[in-house]
Amino acid sequence: MNESRPFALQVRSSAGLYGADRVVLALNRALDRGGARSRLLSINNYRMHEQVLHDTASTGGQDAVLLPCRGRVDATTIGALAAQVGAARHRDGTPPIVHVHDYKSAFYAWLATRRDPHAATPAPLVATLHGWVESSGALRLYTRLELALLRRFDALVVVAAEQIDRLARAGVPRARIRHIDNGIPCPVRDDAGAAELRAQLGIAPDAQVFSAVARLSSEKNLAMLLRAFAPVAARHPHAVLLLVGDGPERESLEALAHDLALDDRVRFLGMRHDTPAIYTLSDRIVLPSLTEGMPLVVLEAMACEVPVIASAVGDIPRLLEHSTHGRTVPPGDAAALEAALEHALHAPRARDVAGRDYVRERHSAQAMAAAYVALYRDLLEKRHARRAS
Template sequence: MRAMAARVMAPLLFFSDSLSLGGAEEVLVNLVLQADRMRWQPRVAMPRYPAMRPVVARLLSAGVDVDEFPPSDGLPWSLRIQAFRSYLRRVRPALVYVNRPRLPDRSTAVVLAARLAGLPIVLHDHWTVPRDWAERDGAVRTGRDGASRRRALSGVRNLFTYRLPVAAARWIIFPAEATRRISITQFRYPRARTRVVPNGIDVDGVARAAADRTGARRALGLDPGVPVVLCAARLAREKGHHFLLHAIAEVARTIPGMQLLLAGDGSLRPELEAIAATLALGDRVAFLGWRDDVPRLMAACDLLVLPSLSECLPLVCLEAMAAGRPVVASAVGGIPEVVVEGVTGRLVAPGDTGGLAAAITDLLRDPDLARAMGQAGRARVAERFSLARMRDEIYALLER
């Protein structure tokens, strides 16, 4: 890409096949909006999904061209590839960047069309690491689970999902070393063409949004002195909310008046509301629904909890640290690469209700410790997980 670096306004196509809003989509938007317009002309292509309307509106308001396609589910692969080849001939990008929030996804046709067109391709893989994959990863690396590896690499579905896109890509970017390592050991990603670029956020912007604790609590109807725990995540089974609710029932027995705020929405909401009722949590738990002001919610809370069963490198942990809040989270995926046990927060085993309850209780009972962890987290995220650092590292790869 050295020749491209000398060009002005090189057309750069970003593709995303996201079905819902999350961290991977926020990373995509930030990368597009942070492009140097003296060097790059960013353009975004994505299927037309209702949940992605806020992303489209945000990009259009910033002057970014966005092309939406009808979802291609059910179409033969040949027709999908042909349609994207025609599109690529029309927009003539210099490079195709593919944001892959999960695997398997439907971006393979785009990758193959770009490869047939002779275009350089960069994959950005945000898929999450389930709690049992760390164990399987260790088995594969030591040669004890050859059958698991063969299953992972066999079949037409895995050929299209993993092997062909990876073979076509110039670079494959991972937000966390955990996902990079498993991709190499289990799915034979070529080590030399993989890079870890941690997710980044606007640290100062989050800190400013989280500064008004009194106003944030007033807006939520919370008393100034009430201990408040925040969990901001999709209401999906892999996020571990059911374990959190049982943990909060334990915490509530020893911390009078404490409150849990659940920011997020999803198909699991009725089930979680029923669990909260069964545990007699009553008004101790507030289901806030989907929110676009999570940093402001950070201002109202004393700590963030993320009890996920699978993760990559969650932005919400970075936002909590930027807001000066300690984090209690599952030791899964890339979370231990962000949260330092005993320094910026507490790590517990996925699904460990007792561990969650103990970690939350300890921090609510010791405000000085929580404050010190929050300050350490703020320093760590500013040093290692800034938006500027992520932008510079990724765009440097695009130009190589």
């Protein structure tokens, strides 16, 4: 088998720059430093004027290509992806790894690799399951269709252990399932930036700051956070809540904050690029999600030594086992979340050094990339052995 570095094509259809997108960016960058070549293929989102994932990768000097796409199903996209697969094939016939990160990318990758004229050694297909959002009938249908398609893939990577049983129930052989933890370019505290941000927002030095850094969408359950925070704010005039991010629920959340008389206690900051300053400013990061895999916001908060209050979903409980001050609450339990916020206001301010050390050791982008390189090499070795036999 060719001993050169594996070539991985990361394929993603993106609607912004959220957790999964940032994992893909971190992986694409770290692979090039960790034993494999990697190229990010972003599928054009025809509903959006800007292609943030592709633009961010390109601006950062990453190997990135924007694939054309003009509708829900576009034969041009299939052809462009097939051409990328062909161009990445090594001259000795070793195929690239095609690594997808969402259901639309899985659909196009499957069709594109069926076009490959090198049928004897087709490109191995890998999918990372970043988590399922099933807040509507259409999304539940997409998940069922995705699971049916993924049974045909060579390897499926989960980022949370609870995903394994669901894949097995869907008919995926357990031997094809790998558990690889998300990794991040570990941020560090930004005390100067936090002081400047506190002054810009007019937050008093003695204010206790809770922050939710998330997409403003239903699965993040931020409406419950506002309802849990309202009685806490009434009892504690110096408590402040920052909502950092954007999404389809922003207007409804702003209206709810107004109805709860929280206009001067809740700040909607929109999308931000100074998250280390936001983490450093925060006394607690709060994530009341109904569903998660391994959320980057928890890893980033722990890396910045900030205690986390989060729903006990996905791999959050496993992460917070390594935190001195983190706390989980049952998903959807507003009373438990209110009690956790109240408890935080009475607890001494603390920095989560244990959480920081754990994330730096186990969840760096380099550690994630090393695990994927091992998977890629294993798949190519198996493909080579089948071809030789």
